[in-house]
Every structure is written in C-alpha cells, then in structure tokens.
Amino acid sequence: MSKYITESSAWTVEDIKRVNMEIWRIAKEKYGLDTFPNQLEITTAEQMIDKYSSIGLPVYYHHWSLGKEAENTRRSYLAGDTSLAYELVINSNPCIAYLMEENTSAMQFLVIAHACYGHNSFFKGNYLFRQWTSPDAIVDYMLFAKHYIAECEEKYGWEDVEYFLDSCHALKNYGVDRYKHPEPLSLEKEKARQDERTEYLQSQVNELWDRTVPGRKKTSEIKKEPVRFPSEPQENLLYFIEKNAPFLDPWQRELVRIVRKVAQYFYPQRQTKVMNEGWASFWHYTLMYDLYDEGLITDGFMIEWLKSHAGVTFQPAYNETVIVNGKEIGIYNGINPYALGINMWRDIQRICRTPTAEDKEWFPDIAGSDWLATMKFAMENFKDESFIAQYLSPKVMRDMRLWSISDDPNKDKDNVIVNAIHNEDGYRELRRAFAKQYDVGSNDPDIQVWNVDFRHDRTLTLRHTEHDDRPLHKGTAEEVLKHLYQLWQCPVRLEAVKADGKTDIIAECPKPLGKK
Amino acid sequence: MSDVIVDKRDQGGGSHVNRGRFMERVKPWVADAVKKAFDSGSITDSHQGGVDVTIPKKGIQEPHFQHGQGGKREYVHPGNDRWTPGDKIPRPRGGGGTGSDPSPDGESEDDFQFHLTGKEFWDAVFEGLELPNLIKTQLTSNIEEYKWVRAGITTAGSPSNIHLLRSYLQSLGRRMVFGKKEKQALLRELEAELETLLAVKNPSHGEAERISTLSEDIAALKKKLKGIPFIDTSDLRYRQYAKEPEPTAKAVMFCVMDISGSMTETRKNIAKLFFILLYRFLKYHYSAVEMVFIKHHTAAEEVDEKTFFESTESGGTIVSTALTLMAEIIKERYGSSDWNIYGAQASDGENWTGNSLTCKVILKENILPLARYFAYVQIEQEKKDELWYQYLNLWEHAGFKEKFAMRFIREQKDIYPVFHELFKQKEKA
Numbered sequence: 029m030s031k032y033i034t035e036s037s038a039w040t041v042e043d044i045k046r047v048n049m050e051i052w053r054i055a056k057e058k059y060g061l062d063t064f065p066n067q068l069e070i071t072t073a074e075q076m077i078d079k080y081s082s083i084g085l086p087v088y089y090h091h092w093s094l095g096k097e098a099e100n101t102r103r104s105y106l107a108g109d110t111s112l113a114y115e116l117v118i119n120s121n122p123c124i125a126y127l128m129e130e131n132t133s134a135m136q137f138l139v140i141a142h143a144c145y146g147h148n149s150f151f152k153g154n155y156l157f158r159q160w161t162s163p164d165a166i167v168d169y170m171l172f173a174k175h176y177i178a179e180c181e182e183k184y185g186w187e188d189v190e191y192f193l194d195s196c197h198a199l200k201n202y203g204v205d206r207y208k209h210p211e212p213l214s215l216e217k218e219k220a221r222q223d224e225r226t227e228y229l230q231s232q233v234n235e236l237w238d239r240t241v242p243g244r245k246k247t248s249e250i251k252k253e254p255v256r257f258p259s260e261p262q263e264n265l266l267y268f269i270e271k272n273a274p275f276l277d278p279w280q281r282e283l284v285r286i287v288r289k290v291a292q293y294f295y296p297q298r299q300t301k302v303m304n305e306g307w308a309s310f311w312h313y314t315l316m317y318d319l320y321d322e323g324l325i326t327d328g329f330m331i332e333w334l335k336s337h338a339g340v341t342f343q344p345a346y347n348e349t350v351i352v353n354g355k356e357i358g359i360y361n362g363i364n365p366y367a368l369g370i371n372m373w374r375d376i377q378r379i380c381r382t383p384t385a386e387d388k389e390w391f392p393d394i395a396g397s398d399w400l401a402t403m404k405f406a407m408e409n410f411k412d413e414s415f416i417a418q419y420l421s422p423k424v425m426r427d428m429r430l431w432s433i434s435d436d437p438n439k440d441k442d443n444v445i446v447n448a449i450h451n452e453d454g455y456r457e458l459r460r461a462f463a464k465q466y467d468v469g470s471n472d473p474d475i476q477v478w479n480v481d482f483r484h485d486r487t488l489t490l491r492h493t494e495h496d497d498r499p500l501h502k503g504t505a506e507e508v509l510k511h512l513y514q515l516w517q518c519p520v521r522l523e524a525v526k527a528d529g530k531t532d533i534i535a536e537c538p539k540p541l542g543k544k
Numbered sequence: 545m546s547d548v549i550v551d552k553r554d555q556g557g558g559s560h561v562n563r564g565r566f567m568e569r570v571k572p573w574v575a576d577a578v579k580k581a582f583d584s585g586s587i588t589d590s591h592q593g594g595v596d597v598t599i600p601k602k603g604i605q606e607p608h609f610q611h612g613q614g615g616k617r618e619y620v621h622p623g624n625d626r627w628t629p630g631d632k633i634p635r636p637r638g639g640g641g642t643g644s645d646p647s648p649d650g651e652s653e654d655d656f657q658f659h660l661t662g663k664e665f666w667d668a669v670f671e672g673l674e675l676p677n678l679i680k681t682q683l684t685s686n687i688e689e690y691k692w693v694r695a696g697i698t699t700a701g702s703p704s705n706i707h708l709l710r711s712y713l714q715s716l717g718r719r720m721v722f723g724k725k726e727k728q729a730l731l732r733e734l735e736a737e738l739e740t741l742l743a744v745k746n747p748s749h750g751e752a753e754r755i756s757t758l759s760e761d762i763a764a765l766k767k768k769l770k771g772i773p774f775i776d777t778s779d780l781r782y783r784q785y786a787k788e789p790e791p792t793a794k795a796v797m798f799c800v801m802d803i804s805g806s807m808t809e810t811r812k813n814i815a816k817l818f819f820i821l822l823y824r825f826l827k828y829h830y831s832a833v834e835m836v837f838i839k840h841h842t843a844a845e846e847v848d849e850k851t852f853f854e855s856t857e858s859g860g861t862i863v864s865t866a867l868t869l870m871a872e873i874i875k876e877r878y879g880s881s882d883w884n885i886y887g888a889q890a891s892d893g894e895n896w897t898g899n900s901l902t903c904k905v906i907l908k909e910n911i912l913p914l915a916r917y918f919a920y921v922q923i924e925q926e927k928k929d930e931l932w933y934q935y936l937n938l939w940e941h942a943g944f945k946e947k948f949a950m951r952f953i954r955e956q957k958d959i960y961p962v963f964h965e966l967f968k969q970k971e972k973a
Contacts, residue, residue: 052547075555199608345622443634505609
C-alpha cells in the first residue's frame with residue numbers, strides 16, 4: 029500500500045487533515061517552528077476573491093471599495109493570476125488560512141505549508157506583530173466593528189455612513205502611531221468604554237471649544253501669546269480628529285476610531301512584506317521537500333508545485349519583455365517580494381552552512397552558525413528595512429544583478445545617473461539604497477497636524493515636510509483635503525515646508541474666493 | 545494539535561452587499577453602458593456573458609496623500625546587463641524611474657474596467673420598470689398554487705427523504721458514546737490472547753483459568769457489542785419539507801403586430817425587437833405571465849411565439865381585425881377578474897380608410913375598460929395619420945390617460961428609451 033497521502037489531484041478533507049498533521053509533525057519536531065493553532069477554511073473561488081478585498085479578515089464592515097477591489101481581484105483571477113491561492117492569511121489567533129476548492133491536492137498542500145506554517149510562524153514570532161497587534165482580539169474586534177457600523181447604517185442611512193467612511197479611508201495611512209506603541213485591542217474594554225467614551229469625548233470637546241470662543245475672554249488675556257494647539261505636531265491625524273473635531277457625533281468618532289484601529293493592525297504587514305513572503309516561501313519549499321523525502325508525496329506533485337513556486341518567485345529583469353499578440357511588452361513591475369525574500373533567506377542558510385571567505389568577511393557573526401537559530405533570530409527581530417540593511421549579501425546582489433539609479437532633477441534635468449552596481453565598490457552603497465526603499469515610514473509623505481486656529485475660524489493646518497525635495501502630489505492632496513474637510517467641518521489647509529525652510533500653501537478646503 | 549478544518553463552501557459566494565454598494569456607486573456609468581449596448585443593436589443577444597463597463601478614474605477614486613514627481617530619489621533594479629557607475633540614462637518621459645504620474649488612486653491612468661454579469665446587465669436594463677397597475681390576486685383560483693420548501697430535519701419520514709449524512713453522524717455519535725471502537729479493539733486483543741493460549745499443548749493451571757475467564761469476557765463483550773449496532777432506527781434523520789402557498793399575480797400580455805405590406809423589413813425588425821424586449825422583460829420580472837401573439841394584415845390571427853417572430857407574411861392593413869380578435873380572446877379565456885390584462889400594439893400607423901374609428905371604438909368599449917394598460921407604438925413613419933389621431937383622441941378625451949400610452953419610435957435606438965418610458969415604475973402614492 030502506498031504511503032502517499034494521496035496520488036489524486038482531487039483532494040478530500042481526509043487528505044487535508046493528514047497532510048496538516050504530517051507537516052505539523054515535521055515543523056515541530058525537525059524545525060521547532062512555533063505557530064498559532066490553524067483554522068483551515070475551504071472556500072469557493074468567489075468567496076476567496078471577496079476575502080481578498082477585505083485583506084483576509086474573515087469579518088469586515090461593508091463598503092463599496094470592497095466591491096471594487098473584489099472586481100479587480102476577480103479580473104486577475106480570471107486572467108490566470110494564480111498567486112491568489114497562497115496570498116491570503118492574516119495575523120490572528122487562530123491563524124486562518126483559505127483553501128480554494130478549485131485547488132488541486134498539490135496546491136492545497138503547498139498553501140498549507142506556506143500559510144499555516146510559514147506565515148503563521150512569522151506572525152507569531154516577529155517583534156512588530158508581537159508588540160503592535162493583538163491577534164487574539166482582532167477577529168472579535170472586527171465583528172464588533174461590523175455590527176456597530178451596520179447599526180449606524182440603520183439609524184442614519186447607509187449612504188451617510190459610507191460617505192463618512194470614505195473620508196476616514198482617505199486618511200487611513202495617517203491613522204497610525206508610527207513611534208508610540210498602541211494599546212492592545214480588547215473587545216470587552218471597547219464595549220464597556222463605549223458609552224463612557226461617547227459622553228466623555230463630547231464633554232472634552234465641548235470644554236475645549238467653549239474655552240476658545242472669542243468674546244468671553246478679558247482683554248488682558250487676549251494680549252498674551254496665543255497657546256499653540258497642538259503643542260507638538262501630531263502624526264496620527266485620525267486620532268487627532270477623533271479627539272478634537274468640533275462637530276462630529278459620537279457615532280462618527282467611533283467610526284474614525286474603527287478605521288484607525290484597522291489601519292494600525294495592518295501597519296506591520298506593510299513593513300515586513302519581503303521578510304514575510306520570503307519566510308513563507310522558504311518554509312513551503314523546505315517542508316514540501318521533507319514530505320517528498322519521507323515518501324508522502326509523488327514526483328507528479330513535486331513537479332506541479334515547483335512550477336507554481338517558480339512562477340511566484342520569478343523576478344523579471346528591469347528590461348525584460350514578452351511578446352503578446354506580436355507586440356513586445358515590458359513585464360518588469362519592481363522587485364518581487366517573494367523573490368527577494370526567499371533569495372535572502374536561502375542565502376542566510378547558505379552563509380550558516382557553507383560560508384565562503386567573502387561571507388566570513390561580511391557576516392562574521394553568523395557565518396558557520398546554526399542556520400535555524402540564526403534565521404529565527406532574524407525573523408523575530410527585524411523588519412524589511414533593517415533586514416536588508418543587515419543581511420543582504422554581495423552574493424544575492426550579484427545573483428540578482430542589482431544596480432541603483434540616482435534621480436535628481438536639480439543636478440541633471442534630462443538624465444538619471446547610475447549610482448552603484450553589484451561590484452566590490454558598490455555593495456555597501458547598493459545595500460544602503462535598497463534598505464531605504466523599504467522604509468515605509470520615510471516613503472509615506474511626512475504630514476502632521478501643525479496648528480488649529482482657535483481664535484478665529486478654527487482652521488486646521490497640516491504641515492508636509494519635504495524630504496529630499498520630494499513634493500506632494502497636488503491633485504490627490506486636494507481630494508484628500510476635501511475629505512478632511514468633511515471630518516473637521518471647519519476650514520482645513522495643507523502647507524509644505526521645503527528644504528530651505530520656506531512654507532507654501534499646497535491646498536485648502538474650502539477654496540478661498542478668487543483662487544483657482 | 546488543535547487545528548480545525550471548516551468547510552465554508554455552502555455559505556455562498558461573494559459579498560453581495562459590497563458588490564451591491566459598488567453597483568450603487570457606479571450606477572450612472574452602468575446605465576450608460578446599458579444604453580450603448582442597445583444602440584449597437586444587440587437586444588437580441590442574451591448577454592449571458594455580461595457586458596464590460598468602463599468608468600473614468602475620477603468617478604470612483606479613493607484618494608490618499610502621496611508624492612508627486614520630482615525631488616531626489618534612488619531606485620534599485622535587478623537584472624543589470626550593461627550599466628556601470630556614472631552612466632547617464634535619459635529620464636523616461638514624465639520623469640521618475642519607473643512609473644507614470646500617479647492618478648488619484650496611485651495606480652496607472654487606466655480607467656476602471658469592470659464586468660457586469662448577464663444577470664446584472666438585465667437587472668440594469670429593467671431597473672425601475674414594472675407592469676403598471678398590476679393587482680396581485682391571492683389564492684383566488686381553484687387550483688391553489690403551492691411550492692415545497694426545505695424545512696429542516698426531522699426524526700421521522702419517508703425512506704426517500706433519508707438524510708444520509710445526518711443519519712450517519714448520529715450513528716457515529718452514538719457509537720462513540722458507547723465506545724464501540726474501544727470494545728472492538730479489546731475484543732480483538734482478547735481473542736488473540738485466547739488463540740495463543742489454546743494453542744498451548746499442556747496449559748498450566750493459571751493458563752487454564754485464564755482461558756475460561758477469557759472465554760467469559762469475550763462472550764460478555766460480544767453481547768455488549770451486539771447492543772451497539774452500526775445503524776439504529778433512532779439514528780435515522782429525514783429531510784423535512786413544508787408547503788408554502790404562493791401568491792400569484794395572473795397577467796396576460798397581448799402582443800399585436802402589424803405585418804402588412806407597408807411594414808417594411810426595417811419596420812418589422814423594429815417591431816420585433818420591441819416585442820422581444822417586452823418578452824424578456826415579462827419573463828424576467830414575472831414568473832406567471834401569459835403571452836398572446838396576434839399578427840394581422842387584413843385579417844388577424846393568433847399565433848405561437850415562434851411564428852410571431854419569424855413569419856414573413858404580407859398583405860393590406862385592417863387594424864380593427866386584430867383588436868376584435870383580442871377582445872374575443874379576452875372574453876373567452878381571460879374573463880374572470882383574476883386576470884390582469886395588458887396589451888401592446890406596434891404598427892406603422894397606416895390603416896384602411898375609416899377603419900381607425902372602429903379601432904378606437906373597440907378599444908374604448910371592449911378592451912380598455914377591462915385592461916390595466918395598453919401601449920401603442922408607431923414605428924418609423926413620421927406622418928401621423930388617422931390611426932394616430934384617433935388614438936390621441938382616445939387618450940385625451942375618454943379618460944384613459946392612466947391606462948393608455950402611445951409613443952413614436954423613429955429608429956432602433958429609440959426602442960429602449962421608449963420602452964423605458966412606457967414601463968417606468970410609477971411613484972407609489
């Protein structure tokens with residue numbers, strides 16, 4: 029009797045159970061991977077497409093943008109994008125992974141290795157997730173959010189609620205604490221504090237605004253230096269609005285809070301995409317080979333998943349093209365995080381197991397060490413930017429033939445200049461530039477709350493500090509300000525501070541008369 | 545290991561709510577795309593595959609703050625095949641290393657393309673349309689209409705309704721509770737032991753005792769096992785069904801088409817397309833609408849659907865014959881008050897001299913009093929003749945404004961807008 033879990037591409041629930049047990053055994057006994065319990069959900073493709081637009085959360089509030097996302101995803105899926113199958117797993121406890129019924133057995137096994145042991149162990153181990161998210165609470169919290177919003181829709185009409193959410197979404201990247209640790213999510217606390225909070229919030233707000241109504245003050249007070257509010261610039265715009273917007277109803281403040289809590293939850297994911305996908309791919313590769321070595325899966329399965337793996341971890345060159353309908357089309361779309369990630373993890377393993385002289389020079393601390401311990405340490409304590417800065421090796425740079433360009437219109441209006449390439453002189457510079465590309469904090473424009481003009485018309489002023497002379501995109505900024513105006517309901521303005529210290533007004537809402 | 549496997553396939557695919565919300569947002573563009581689909585002359589396509597809709601980016605953008613062009617930037621790319629440090633590369637048009645100017649959503653400038661399913665397409669076509677003045681008649685006919693619906697699981701029923709899975713699960717539960725598996729395992733152990741002992745040539749005293757205890761135990765165990773059958777009557781579960789009465793709205797639509805010589809091929813086509821749309825509309829919205837097809841030249845004839853749409857007859861024109869026939873059929877077959885009667889007539893307006901007055905009279909006395917709604921469409925012929933004026937007179941003076949409508953269809957692309965007007969949902973008072 030064959031020991032194969034199955035030889036058929038038509039899988040059964042028994043097969044799933046069995047492969048999960050085998051992989052679990054190997055992951056625990058051979059590699060000591062620490063994971064949350066898994067919940068494997070068997071879904072249809074349609075359900076998967078939907079989950080994709082709510083970024084994998086099994087529960088999400090209703091919104092038209094999710095319908096739009098689903099449409100995009102459906103198109104990709106129908107056009108043959110198979111990475112859909114593996115991509116969906118979220119940081120929660122238990123770890124929820126989706127198995128599409130259309131997948132063959134080999135693909136299901138692959139998804140299980142990738143998501144339930146790869147991503148799962150990453151979510152459990154990496155410091156960003158440990159410190160900044162609450163995997164035990166997220167699903168319950170989302171359930172709370174969904175119901176709360178549904179109730180609001182009933183009370184106030186779904187259109188008003190949806191438009192309000194649109195405005196919150198426009199600012200969701202600025203609803204995150206980037207440097208302060210957020211409070212852990214707790215469903216009971218949220219519910220218990222809700223009533224308290226609505227009253228308290230409203231009273232705080234009233235106090236704040238009452239104190240600043242002109243005319244009540246004595247003349248002597250007015251002559252004093254006006255107190256700037258906020259006393260320090262605030263990076264978390266949504267938080268600021270939640271606490272200080274003068275005219276929001278309590279239910280609206282709660283919606284702002286919900287949007288920022290969700291954004292906060294996903295923030296670490298943006299910062300660890302390369303590491304996470306690389307880690308999961310490394311482990312699916314390793315575990316599938318282990319299954320094969322133990323005689324549990326057939327050659328046919330191996331060929332099948334290896335093919336999918338090759339597709340997903342493919343990195344086109346900067347000038348790579350394909351011929352479609354007789355036309356040559358460029359297919360480069362940036363660095364593929366799966367490719368970069370798995371290359372780096374494999375390389376770390378190699379540096380540990382079979383270091384060369386170059387490795388010993390570049391990585392004296394880890395060359396020749398226990399690869400499993402070293403990899404786990406890296407997984408737990410780094411994020412993409414620091415991971416690349418620390419571990420990107422000359423070998424990977426050579427294999428991927430990396431090269432960097434410097435683009436400075438002030439220095440050269442017509443050309444960009446090749447800065448460094450994968451050679452002795454270029455490695456350190458390349459690595460520095462590459463790591464910077466993954467610094468989410470500095471790639472998002474630096475925009476903070478600068479001032480609220482209490483004494484006059486309560487204008488909220490935001491400040492964008494330009495770094496590297498990079499300006500803000502004016503068109504979108506104007507659109508976002510319109511949304512901000514919906515939330516603040518008093519005039520709003522956005523200034524930009526250039527390198528020379530000069531300030532410009534980029535956008536205002538409502539637009540003053542006479543301005544275009 | 546506490547991993548769990550959950551099968552969610554039965555829960556149905558896709559979030560309809562989100563899709564619905566998205567559809568609300570893009571309604572104007574959908575309506576536009578629908579209209580274009582008809583203009584291109586494809587009413588007869590079933591649009592099973594649906595239709596593609598293009599929405600300009602501005603309509604459904606989700607803006608957020610992002611960098612624009614300019615400033616100092618560095619890019620790292622893979623696949624270097626020729627460059628060395630210091631090389632100059634002309635900046636791609638529009639600046640920047642790889643991208644074009646980001647649009648409000650941060651994606652490329654392409655408009656958003658999405659796909660309306662066949663059903664959604666027809667939903668959009670027929671949105672806001674209904675048969676006017678329809679009165680639902682409930683359970684009034686002799687043959688009451690019922691439908692069977694699933695109503696859960698019950699412990700008694702007919703063998704054809706056994707729910708195998710549920711019964712099996714019950715049996716499994718029962719066997720687990722009684723420890724059948726364990727007992728079977730134990731039985732095998734004991735029997736094996738007994739067999740070994742029996743093979744011993746000269747058993748000792750202890751062994752002999754053991755043999756007799758074993759035999760007793762085995763017998764007792766077997767008896768217990770007999771009491772734990774694989775399937776027991778108490779395990780059986782059956783699907784249950786309940787009868788639900790269905791209120792029916794009984795309606796009949798009379799389609800009257802002029803196929804005389806004056807109706808050129810073009811006109812006939814337009815008329816046919818109009819009726820096809822009407823046919824689809826009725827089938828789409830109303831499950832129990834009957835349709836009566838009457839074609840006429842100098843004589844009128846009731847025909848079946850196929851003949852109505854495919855016949856190639858020709859002749860002179862006497863419109864009243866059709867209306868007379870319609871009135872007769874109503875009297876014969878649709879006489880009771882249970883029926884909602886509708887009519888739609890298509891003609892090019894040409895009629896035998898003097899006949900139009902007769903038509904007006906038939907409509908006024910025999911048809912309109914009994915009908916909920918009657919629509920007349922004149923096709924292509926700009927000249928408004930006797931028929932048109934008689935009908936106009938009917939509409940203005942005889943108090944049938946709510947029930948009678950007349951429209952002019954100049955060309956094919958007018959069909960859908962006119963249809964829309966004729967069957968637009970009335971504001972509910």
